[in-house]
Every structure is written in C-alpha cells, then in structure tokens.
Amino acid sequence: MANIYFEFKEFIIYQDKCAMKVGTDGVLLGAWTDAGNAESILDIGTGTGLLALMLAQRNKKARITGIEIESDAALQATGNTEKSRWGNRITIINIGFQDFIKQFPDKFDLIVCNPPYFVNSKKAPDEKRTVARHNDSLPVGSLVYGVSKCLSETGKFSVIIPSGLDREIIEEAYIRHLYCAKILNIRPTRKLPVKRKMLEFRKEKTTCFESELMIQNEMRNGYSSEYINLTRNFYLNF
Numbered sequence: 001m002a003n004i005y006f007e008f009k010e011f012i013i014y015q016d017k018c019a020m021k022v023g024t025d026g027v028l029l030g031a032w033t034d035a036g037n038a039e040s041i042l043d044i045g046t047g048t049g050l051l052a053l054m055l056a057q058r059n060k061k062a063r064i065t066g067i068e069i070e071s072d073a074a075l076q077a078t079g080n081t082e083k084s085r086w087g088n089r090i091t092i093i094n095i096g097f098q099d100f101i102k103q104f105p106d107k108f109d110l111i112v113c114n115p116p117y118f119v120n121s122k123k124a125p126d127e128k129r130t131v132a133r134h135n136d137s138l139p140v141g142s143l144v145y146g147v148s149k150c151l152s153e154t155g156k157f158s159v160i161i162p163s164g165l166d167r168e169i170i171e172e173a174y175i176r177h178l179y180c181a182k183i184l185n186i187r188p189t190r191k192l193p194v195k196r197k198m199l200e201f202r203k204e205k206t207t208c209f210e211s212e213l214m215i216q217n218e219m220r221n222g223y224s225s226e227y228i229n230l231t232r233n234f235y236l237n238f
Contacts, residue, residue: 008234010057011084013048015077020047024215025160025196026114030054031231032184032198034160036061038110042150045069045138049077051091051112051152054234056086062110063089097138097146105150111190113159115143138167148176156181157201163194173201183210190214209235 006013006022015021030051035041035058044153046066066081068074075203081090086210093100115117116138147157157178161169163185170180182200187193212226223238232238 007236008053009236011053011080013053013080014076015048017072018048019070024046024048026050027054027231027234028186028196029057029112029114029160029198030195030211031234032056033110033112034156034200035059035062035110038108038155040106040108040152041065041110041112042106042108043067044111044113044143044146045115046077046092047073047114047156049080049236051114052077052081052090052092053084054096055110055112056081056084056090057233064091065106065108066090066092067095067097068092069094087203087223091223096181098142101146101149106150107155108150109152109155111151111155111157112149113143113147113157115140115159115161140165141172144169144172144176144178145227148173148178151178151203153203155203158198159201160196160198163197166199167198169199175205179205180201180208183208185210185212187212187214189220 003017004014006015010202013022035055038059039062041055041062041064043066046052046068049066052064052066066077068077071094074092081087081092129141151157178201180199181202184198185194188195215224215227217224228238
C-alpha cells in the first residue's frame with residue numbers, strides 16, 4: 001500500500017485521495033524547472049500539488065495556480081497547499097486545461113506540466129488512475145495549443161515526458177511558435193537508455209542546449225551526485 005503522505009524538507013504531501021502518488025518524475029521537474037524570475041506560474045494537472053509547492057519553495061514571490069480535472073485530487077491538493085507556509089500564494093482550481101483556457105484569459109511567466117503520457121497503453125481499472133496516467137483527457141496537441149495561449153511573450157514552459165514522445169511535442173510546439181531551448185535526458189544508470197526527457201520551451205527562437213542526468217551512481221548502490229545536487233533541497237535524506 002502506498003504511503004498516505006510523503007514528507008519533504010519544507011512541506012508534506014498527503015496523497016491518499018490521489019490516483020498518482022509522489023514520484024521521481026514530478027520531483028525532477030520541480031527541481032529542474034527555471035522558476036527564478038516568474039511572477040505567475042501555472043501547474044497543469046497539479047495532482048497532489050507537488051509541483052506547485054516545490055515551485056513556491058524555490059520562488060518566494062510568484063503567484064501559483066494549479067489546475068486539476070479530478071475532483072478528489074483537486075481537493076487534496078488544496079489541503080496540501082493550505083497546510084504549507086505558501087498557501088496564500090497558491091490557488092487550486094478543479095478544472096480541465098481545455099476549459100481553463102476558455103474561462104481564464106490570464107498569461108503566465110512559467111507553465112509546468114507532468115502530463116498523463118501513457119499513450120495507447122493498457123488502461124487501469126481505476127477511473128481516477130486512468131485519468132491521471134493516460135493522455136485521452138489531454139492529448140499532446142491540446143496541451144501545446146493551450147500553453148501557446150497561456151504563456152507570456154517572455155515565458156517558459158517546462159514538461160517531463162517519455163523519451164519516445166519528444167519529437168511529437170517538439171513538432172507540435174513548433175507549429176504553435178514555441179521553440180525548444182533546453183533538453184535534459186534522464187537515464188536510470190549510465191548504461192541504460194534514456195527513459196525520460198525534460199524540455200523547456202520559449203516563444204523566442206534560441207539554440208537548444210542538451211544535457212544528461214543519471215539517477216543512480218556507477219555502482220548502482222545509490223543515487224548519482226548530480227541527482228542528489230538537483231534534488232537536495234527537497235528530499236529529507238539528501
């Protein structure tokens with residue numbers, strides 16, 4: 001049974017009402033995303049509120065909006081953020097992204113998303129988990145279109161995806177005049193293939209900088225130094 005809560009250095013995530021629990025992908029994205037200069041942040045599919053809280057910890061001034069289509073998850077994210085020291089800067093809305101962009105004309109300096117990326121894979125029997133894990137409710141094209149509408153002219157969009165989806169999202173973004181500025185390839189170990197990619201997009205054309213990160217060290221008996229350095233402000237054991 002998954003833990004009811006997950007404790008970080010500066011906040012606690014309760015997750016018993018959420019289909020998708022705290023995971024490495026979300027922590028990586030929250031730690032890697034360039035959040036320093038943003039005054040307004042949008043977290044698409046906030047789930048437990050993990051990314052919203054991580055970005056609130058890293059950015060001391062930004063107003064953060066987390067949207068979540070699943071009602072129980074939205075309720076839990078609201079509770080998690082209200083219990084934190086940054087609750088006055090975080091708003092959780094129970095709404096899908098497609099409806100959000102129709103109802104709210106706001107522009108954001110930073111948009112983040114750990115999307116439902118299990119494309120055409122076997123659906124989970126739990127409806128909540130299916131919504132959280134599959135892209136039926138938020139296809140890549142819809143995600144990129146919405147981001148292009150919500151992102152400020154100097155804003156950034158950060159996302160984590162399986163390695164096989166990078167070409168699709170980069171092509172969709174290009175159509176919407178969003179250009180890839182950074183790619184971080186993530187390997188479980190140095191000898192295993194890339195499993196995840198984190199990408200940053202901007203509206204301004206720029207040279208794309210690409211780098212790699214290994215989760216485990218060479219001996220495969222612990223975490224790599226670069227993973228520890230990236231996430232040390234969050235995990236209790238680092």
